[in-house]
Amino acid sequence: MNRSFFARNPSVLVFIAVLALFTLAVTVTSEAVGSGALSTSFIKTLGKTLCLCLVAIAMDLIWGFAGILSLGHMAFFGLGGYMIGMWLMYARTEMIVTASMANAEIPPTDQEIVDAIGTQIFGVVGSSDFPPIWAFADSLTLQLAMVVLVPGLLALVFGWLAFRSRVTGVYLSILTQAMTLALALYLFQNDSGLRGNNGLSGLQNLPGADAIPQADISLWFFWASALALALGYLLAAWITSGKFGSVIRGIRDDEARVRFLGYSVEGYKLFVFTLTAVIAAIAGALYYPQAGIINPAEIAPIASIYLAVWVAIGGRGRLYGAVIGAAFVSLLSTWFTSGQAPSIPLGFYTIDWVDWWQVLLGISFVLVTLFAPKGIGGLVDIFTGRIPPKRHGADLGPDSGSLQEQEAEQ
């Protein structure tokens, strides 16, 4: 039992190795430093996919391990994106404004600069004043702290209210949907302070990096996303492999029993809920600079449902399953919805995948849930030989002559 963490969890080493190889392969085929076989926009897609894998790990922790089907984690992902987006927009607008005002005869005061930035950013919603939530937007350090603090605090307060009153199961799922819906509706308003349905844009342009080609920047973000995914995976594997993992899986399987063992189930749920919200927020903060734009539609309830679908298809309760599901389904989804998938002419009707992809996804989800509850990750069991025991009809007791299973069921 005294073997090292990696010896006990060989899948972690395999995962890190595969991720490293993948990162290397992408690097040597990138436009920035390699052969250029992969376009910059495709590298962005891959980088974004890695972020989605990271949020899927968070989802797997909360759902696959702790058994809490949260259908609101994309709200934290989106909030993380908004928080970093505020700095990106502010800092870049500030540079443009200072540059254009530099030629004025009277040097502008600080207040004039801030006002000009405000007009630039909030012109689209007919305002020019900075709402209080932008108070820290001029500081990268503070705004990075907000990436963690804002979603973390929201999760802490929401989770405390929900878990304290012992809301569980489908009621909790509905409550989390309500949370993400309420947040999206709030952000859609023009006076929410985050530019309403315009959202934040131009996020792919790093302040002061206009001279650096997007090819380079996209590769940097790809590397950062790969690193974040590796660290997130390690953290999740470490958490779930120890006694803490035992307790949260116990909560998933029989929370009343865990309570009678003396563990405060509510405290554990709150801990996992908040931690996963923070992981989701970090993933979002890496995703949206690659996407270039964030708007409230990203936080719509359906986004969190997709997240659950990815994890279910990949196989919940095992971390690599979540990663496989998120990568596989989201890349496939990009392929189908971007019109690259060939349409199927049936003579009387043409199946156009842009429209039919969601139907296909829905059917796959139902089929996986019904017939392969372990998901794609379950295929690994075929090789490692982890087969659940079938005891039907066996003696129940350690000694022969005990009740048989069928008898005891009566």
Added chain:
Amino acid sequence: MSTLLEVSGVSVSFDGFKAINNLSFSIGNSELRAIIGPNGAGKTTFMDIVTGKTRPDEGSVRWGELSHSLLKMNESQIARAGIGRKFQRPTVFEDQSVYDNLAMALKKDRAPWSVLFFRPYPEDKARIEGLAEEIGLSEQLHRKSGELSHGQKQWLEIGMLLAQEPRLLLVDEPAAGMTLAEREHTTDLLKEAAKTRAVVVVEHDMEFVRRLECKVTVLHEGSVLAEGSLDHVTKNQDVIDVYLGR
């Protein structure tokens, strides 16, 4: 002998049906007690009240030397105060190994933060192996507990209770579905445990109760019908009428 648990005048009703009716019960340190009674007498409900799962409508439940009220505490606080419980159906974490089940039950700090950084010391491992030995599961230590037989799961649950090192152990029908030899092993485990702590055993089977050789409380329709040695209560006419006579 000082009282460890004092339940007095407790009543609880479900939709107007009085499952527990003005029940009083007390048990001292290191005492073994059997509770018998027909189905629906309220035995499991009594355990639910003591462990905080069900709130009584009236009455008081007091615990320990300082007579703290258990009614103000939740399930996990009561468990940490030193009351362990075994359920009627064996409830172990089937997806986890016998070792992990015992490790989770081991008496340690239960706050999330310290559990996160917990790594077992050699003495913790030795303790788990010792417990496994006691409940006859040494060979199965690294098997998933879902693969165990029904009787082995019952023992594992008793082992988890012992690992908690509670001062009071509540055991609901431990011998259900066991062979004679397994029952004897279970009796030994319980009698051994009662040397250092209080143990309350709910049981249907008279032979099993006889082997426990302890004071017996007969429950009927939510209140105590008789109390005393097994021979004493089996001679009681009320008891014969409602329970033994059937």
